[in-house]
Amino acid sequence: MNTEKQLYTVSIYTENNIGLLNRISAIFQRRHINIESLNISPSEIENVSKFIIVVNMIEEDVKKIIGQIEKQVEVIKAYYHNLDEIIYQISGLFKIKSELLFEERQIQNIIKESNARIVTVNKDFFVLEKSGRKEEIVELYNELSVFGIMQYTRSGLIAVSKEEMKISALLETYNN
């Protein structure tokens, strides 16, 4: 087992019920674990939600957290993966003054090279969107920040695992 702290995703399949976010976040809070990012969305199964929580921990502790999460009545199953075991994306949004687009020719090159997408442009500002790994978004942020960024925000990490997650099969065994 890996004894170094590293980033893990904790993927949790749950019922879609009020209060469950509180119950799950309390498990991290109680153990003084900082959540690096959090995303909740519908999953591939109807009425089943999927949490993706990113934490920086040692593997042994992640395993224990998984046990505590799975113990919750409305949690169907929880998994953990390191970043090599998943396909993941993070999205970043950058709001920048429109005039810079014309005054600073370098910005146009940065946009091209980073494969960022222009979401909208008006006379005051334009919005760039960049999806990818965290480092790519941070790199773009660093490049743009020298010109001044009006607003910047980064989404939680979303991921699918390389291995199969047999949630539907699991739900069936519970029902039998």
Next chain:
Amino acid sequence: METQTINTKDKTTKTTERISGSEAIVRCLIEEDAKIIYGYPGGAIMPVYDELYKYQDKIHHVLTRHEQGATHSAQGYARISGKVGVAIATSGPGATNLITGIADAQIDSTPMVCITGQVFSHLLGSDAFQETDIVGISTPVTKWNCQVTKASDIPTAIAKAFYIAKSGRPGPVLIDITKDAQIEEFDFSYEKCTKVRSYNPVPKTVFSSVEEAARLINSAKKPLIVWGQGVILSEAEEAFKAVVEKAGIPAAWTILGVSAIPTSHPLNVGMVGMHGNYAPNVLTNECDVLIAIGMRFDDRVTGSLSTYAKQAKVIHFEIDPAEVDKNVKTDVAVLGDAKASLELLLPLLDENTHPEWRQKFADLYAIEYEKVIKNDLYPTKEGITMGEVLKEINIQSKGNAAIVSDVGQHQMIACRYAEFNKSKSNITSGGLGTMGFGLPAAIGAKMAAPDREVVSISGDGGYQMTIQELGTIFQQKAAVKVVVLNNDFLGMVRQWQQLFFDKRYASTEMVNPNFVAIAEGYYIKAKKVTKREELADAVAEMMASKEAYFLEVCVEKEDNVFPMIPTGASVSDIRLE
């Protein structure tokens, strides 16, 4: 009352009646066989109390003197009967007063359903009078909780609550019901809950893991069993006894496990942990196979984990997968219900007696007897010891009483020395260490098992945390025997101050009231004992009493509980003095 018959989806015919949410709550409780419930009324729960008034021939509501008392009484009721305890409170302070008992039930795996009233749903989040976010507050200390804002959701919520509270590893559940949901009328029908899609309460025992466990046990030269409350909760007492006897393995208990087999059983080698017995603690670090059954390796049991049973192969019989490898790494984990697993294990075990290994326990017991037990039970000094009070209770009860203890020195002494013949007889606050637990828990236990002798043993500190429940004893005519072992100190904290803080007795000395007068103020027969020669007769008189009885015993002020494993020390470094 309007009655109608409707066809539900699955074509079964169900009878429904149009009733209010509050009546539905009471009807649900009756359906779940909750014959005695504990609580305290208030604004947001008044419609439910109005229904309890109408249904009082079917359900007995006990008015405690504080909502915390209601939870502890419900816990006592649950612990002695194995049934789900029920506590009811109003919103706001009523609800927050339940929290200590809920946290206690959570950590000690006690099945309990709490129902709280809540402000009208349109007022939620508006800081309305007596509004508090009890679902948010109780989340970390409940097995499950939810808020109900529609009357029609009440039956499924309560059915689910009872099912979740009792199944698998039991625990407390809280249902918060807004006042409009209580008032609203709907078509009521009730169906017990038997499954929740996302919830797998009892992992199926994997037979190969049992075989592996059996192989390890059969090859062991120095096996040790440590069992916990899981044996009692899964009603595995018979299977457990059969396993212990067939394999001839010395068996030690955690504080919540005691009474699963009689304390007098020849293979019962006593309590493990901080104030447990000498032999099982020392020999934990000498056994070759450690068999943990329905216990969770609490830090008070293991002492320093880095030196705990490192030489041993560890087998863990456990219902909760999250407990496996949580504190102690296991070699073989047998997940599942203890009873089912032990029944599978039994035929695979070789008969054995381990005479040399058992002799070691006897030898170490002899040392503990000489250094500690003899002085506790048969003291030669002037002051009365807590141990000799327990000895007198044992003489009178012949091991048949349920002992309900509070938290502190008296609790350790009670658990060390109380004799038990019957399971579910030791009721105490183990994991949370809740002072004030004892007296109200004893009330719940006595009401659940009126034919049993129930003795509440408290210290002068914890007793005063819920002393008002004497009023409940009086009003309910609950024949609880209440013993206070009074040393005019918060004894356990004082002991630590003596041992680890150079006797700086900061805020541990108690200037106490006239306890006998207080008990008599509640019309409870009461007596105070200060001399050894009065003790035996007083205990005999108390135990013979048909009604509630209060006995204060003034014990030696600065006695310490030994053996003791200091915090952070290894179990084998247990101190005898």
